[in-house]
Amino acid sequence: MIAPPKPELVTVNIDGKEIAVPKGTNVIEAARLVGVDVPHYCYHPKLAIVGNCRMCLVEMGMPAVDPATKAPVIDPATGKQKINWIPRPQIGCGTNAAPGLHIRTNTPMVKDCREGVMEFLLINHPLDCPICDQAGECKLQEQATGYGRGYSRFIEQKNVKPKRTQLGPRVTLDDERCVLCSRCIRFSRDIAKDDVLGFIDRGSHSTLTCYPGKKLENNYSLNTVDICPVGALTSTDFRFKMRVWFLKQTNSIDTESSVGANTVVWSREGAIYRITPRRNDEVNDTWMADTGRVLYKQVKADNRLTSVKINGADSGLDIAVNAAAELFKAGSVAIVGSGRSSVEEQFLTRKLATTLKAPAHLVSRVGEGDRLLISADRNPNVRGALVTGLIAALPSAQLTELAAQIDAGKVKTVVSVGEDLAAAGLSAAQLAKVAIVYLGTYANETSAAARVVLPTLTVFEKGGTFVNQQFRVQKFLKAVPGAEGATDDLVVLAKLVAAAGGGSVPSEINTLWKTIAAEVPALGTMTFANLPETGLLLDATPWSALPFAEGETLHYKPTKAAQLVVGS
Amino acid sequence: MAVIPVSRKPLSFAERTYIPQILGGLKITFKRMLKPAETMEYPEQRPEIPKHYRGVPTLVKDPNGREKCVSCQLCEFVCPPKAIRITPGEIPLDAPTGHVEKAPQAFDIDMLRCIYCGLCQEVCPEEAIFLQNQYSMTGYTRAEMVNHKDRLYELGGTLPDQHHKWDKKKAAEEHGNAH
Numbered sequence: 001m002i003a004p005p006k007p008e009l010v011t012v013n014i015d016g017k018e019i020a021v022p023k024g025t026n027v028i029e030a031a032r033l034v035g036v037d038v039p040h041y042c043y044h045p046k047l048a049i050v051g052n053c054r055m056c057l058v059e060m061g062m063p064a065v066d067p068a069t070k071a072p073v074i075d076p077a078t079g080k081q082k083i084n085w086i087p088r089p090q091i092g093c094g095t096n097a098a099p100g101l102h103i104r105t106n107t108p109m110v111k112d113c114r115e116g117v118m119e120f121l122l123i124n125h126p127l128d129c130p131i132c133d134q135a136g137e138c139k140l141q142e143q144a145t146g147y148g149r150g151y152s153r154f155i156e157q158k159n160v161k162p163k164r165t166q167l168g169p170r171v172t173l174d175d176e177r178c179v180l181c182s183r184c185i186r187f188s189r190d191i192a193k194d195d196v197l198g199f200i201d202r203g204s205h206s207t208l209t210c211y212p213g214k215k216l217e218n219n220y221s222l223n224t225v226d227i228c229p230v231g232a233l234t235s236t237d238f239r240f241k242m243r244v245w246f247l248k249q250t251n252s253i254d255t256e257s258s259v260g261a262n263t264v265v266w267s268r269e270g271a272i273y274r275i276t277p278r279r280n281d282e283v284n285d286t287w288m289a290d291t292g293r294v295l296y297k298q299v300k301a302d303n304r305l306t307s308v309k310i311n312g313a314d315s316g317l318d319i320a321v322n323a324a325a326e327l328f329k330a331g332s333v334a335i336v337g338s339g340r341s342s343v344e345e346q347f348l349t350r351k352l353a354t355t356l357k358a359p360a361h362l363v364s365r366v367g368e369g370d371r372l373l374i375s376a377d378r379n380p381n382v383r384g385a386l387v388t389g390l391i392a393a394l395p396s397a398q399l400t401e402l403a404a405q406i407d408a409g410k411v412k413t414v415v416s417v418g419e420d421l422a423a424a425g426l427s428a429a430q431l432a433k434v435a436i437v438y439l440g441t442y443a444n445e446t447s448a449a450a451r452v453v454l455p456t457l458t459v460f461e462k463g464g465t466f467v468n469q470q471f472r473v474q475k476f477l478k479a480v481p482g483a484e485g486a487t488d489d490l491v492v493l494a495k496l497v498a499a500a501g502g503g504s505v506p507s508e509i510n511t512l513w514k515t516i517a518a519e520v521p522a523l524g525t526m527t528f529a530n531l532p533e534t535g536l537l538l539d540a541t542p543w544s545a546l547p548f549a550e551g552e553t554l555h556y557k558p559t560k561a562a563q564l565v566v567g568s
Numbered sequence: 569m570a571v572i573p574v575s576r577k578p579l580s581f582a583e584r585t586y587i588p589q590i591l592g593g594l595k596i597t598f599k600r601m602l603k604p605a606e607t608m609e610y611p612e613q614r615p616e617i618p619k620h621y622r623g624v625p626t627l628v629k630d631p632n633g634r635e636k637c638v639s640c641q642l643c644e645f646v647c648p649p650k651a652i653r654i655t656p657g658e659i660p661l662d663a664p665t666g667h668v669e670k671a672p673q674a675f676d677i678d679m680l681r682c683i684y685c686g687l688c689q690e691v692c693p694e695e696a697i698f699l700q701n702q703y704s705m706t707g708y709t710r711a712e713m714v715n716h717k718d719r720l721y722e723l724g725g726t727l728p729d730q731h732h733k734w735d736k737k738k739a740a741e742e743h744g745n746a747h
């Protein structure tokens with residue numbers, strides 16, 4: 001690991017508290033470090049600064065020096081250096097910390113400014129919090145409570161604007177609630193690189209809209225909903241589904257690709273309502289793709305496997321594991337692991353493979369990267385399979401080697417951990433020729449052809465870790481209880497390992513990690529419980545020569561070896 | 569714990585005969601016999617309900633028949649015994665009350681849980697839920713004791729609206745409020 005360079009520090013004084021902050025930190029962030037809240041709407045840490053909402057007004061001053069001698073001017077009353085306060089308030093978001101900068105956020109002038117800004121924002125606000133999805137996580141609500149006047153002096157008629165505009169397939173706009181902060185516009189223009197939003201008309205008639213003939217339909221459109229400080233932009237999928245204060249937040253990882261965007265899963269009583277991004281400055285900043293947000297629907301998919309089956313007939317888990325053990329006894333087993341399995345599952349899959357002396361295969365899924373948060377490798381955890389030693393070389397998309405072995409009669413039993421073998425290139429005849437033990441979540445051709453079907457859990461129903469394209473180990477936690485009839489993958493795999501004669505291995509994740517740390521050198525110093533929320537970077541040098549499929553994405557540059565392959 | 573022995577006072581002779589006590593009781597009986605009855609023959613007779621009585625929580629409609637609840641779920645949040653269950657829903661744009669946008673798809677109050685505290689009525693920003701005069705809820709099963717949306721509106725009826733805020737909103741929309 002390379003230590004980041006030490007930032008140059010400057011000392012500022014905020015409400016009388018001195019703090020050293022890295023150069024370039026703005027006043028809002030500096031104040032946050034001393035626990036002072038500077039309310040704001042338009043400022044967003046990951047977007048360009050425009051300074052148009054004026055909510056962050058503070059008083060600023062610099063220590064006084066004698067213009068001629070440059071000697072500090074001492075205030076005789078206090079005996080300290082005098083501060084020259086700027087007579088007018090300044091915006092905190094647009095001012096960077098400078099040595100000796102003094103900030104006051106608790107003076108009557110600042111209070112008046114905030115009350116004034118709030119009052120102007122609220123004069124035309126529809127005050128429809130009871131029907132607004134943002135209620136509970138709305139900056140306007142928070143700021144009105146914290147810094148507002150508390151009553152309205154506006155007796156004129158409020159403006160009327162469109163309330164149910166479809167900006168695109170996934171985003172609904174209520175123009176009356178918009179505070180014209182332009183965060184959504186800046187995001188679309190600068191981050192999503194799809195400049196479709198803009199304001200029309202002037203003054204209190206200003207209205208957010210799409211350019212004529214355009215739609216907000218890029219795969220990052222829902223990030224505008226996340227960053228909209230008010231309820232103007234709402235998600236059409238989540239619209240009117242549930243109030244946010246009922247939802248439990250669980251940290252998770254987006255499984256769409258090897259980027260491993262950090263996410264939060266919002267659930268209530270075992271039902272997931274939405275997925276939003278979680279800030280990780282090294283991986284996904286505060287963004288995620290729209291496609292990753294609907295993945296929760298897989299939990300309640302119609303084709304979920306919910307009963308253990310032997311030869312198509314319902315059975316029990318232990319009976320099925322014994323049936324698998326019988327198949328193992330005949331030997332000639334091949335294992336198809338998955339780049340979608342967690343590190344722990346891959347570790348147990350490897351254990352199963354070594355116990356049975358079976359070759360392990362993996363199926364790769366390569367698509368086109370979007371250069372932002374979806375990489376070319378659509379498996380979230382191929383690197384986990386490398387780290388745990390399940391595979392040594394990069395997988396290919398088709399199981400041609402396995403197919404040849406089946407044709408040659410060298411393989412009698414195939415254990416598939418969640419991979420649809422038909423989709424990976426095995427023909428129906430090949431599937432019929434072998435006995436298949438299928439662990440998985442959804443019904444498909446493989447589960448239909450399988451001798452033993454063991455239903456397992458989706459990523460939302462279990463805990464584990466993935467290794468993303470940067471070789472960052474990131475953990476996801478269980479958001480909702482597992483579907484009825486399905487068993488935790490680790491339990492099933494541990495039972496299979498035991499049935500294959502590999503002895504007892506723990507299936508509880510924290511205990512299992514002790515075994516993993518002992519047996520996988522790269523993960524030697526880690527425990528599941530201590531894994532930081534932002535993940536842990538592994539030393540990638542052992543695998544640096546492999547030609548990974550990923551191109552450049554946010555916070556990721558491919559290594560030389562990969563670039564050569566992509567370029568050739 | 570300290571134990572304090574208390575000795576019982578011995579009964580007097582008069583008390584041991586019980587006669588003064590019996591006579592005392594009979595005196596009250598004869599006195600009440602001639603006065604008008606203070607109890608009533610429930611359920612044939614029913615008491616008059618005082619104003620602001622907190623009976624079964626109900627949902628009400630406004631004088632135009634619009635369901636006032638917008639399924640904001642604040643009552644569900646505030647309800648101490650978690651008696652309320654709401655499934656929010658969207659009103660189609662072309663419905664007469666389309667401008668209200670949101671209304672409950674389902675609204676259940678479990679009367680086995682409700683403690684008649686009135687917090688739901690107090691918190692409701694739309695003045696849609698009221699604890700009215702109904703005080704007797706009976707049923708043979710647990711399921712029967714859950715009031716669904718239809719029943720809640722049946723019990724609630726119509727209440728006069730003082731604000732007509734959604735009517736004003738609609739008028740403003742039609743008028744356009746250009747300045």
Ligand code: SF4
Pocket residue numbers: 177178179180181182183184185208224227228229230232233
């Ligand atoms: S829609 Fe939201 S993010 Fe966009 S300008 Fe309005 S308030 Fe800001």
Ligand code: SF4
Pocket residue numbers: 625643646647648649650651652677681682683684685686687688689699
């Ligand atoms: S009266 Fe109290 S207990 Fe009953 S539903 Fe309302 S809030 Fe809940």
Ligand code: SF4
Pocket residue numbers: 130636637638639640641642643644654688691692693694695696697
């Ligand atoms: S608080 Fe009122 S408007 Fe909100 S859900 Fe309850 S009854 Fe409906």
Ligand code: FES
Pocket residue numbers: 039040041042043050051052053054055056057091092093094
């Ligand atoms: S946050 Fe500074 S002007 Fe908006």
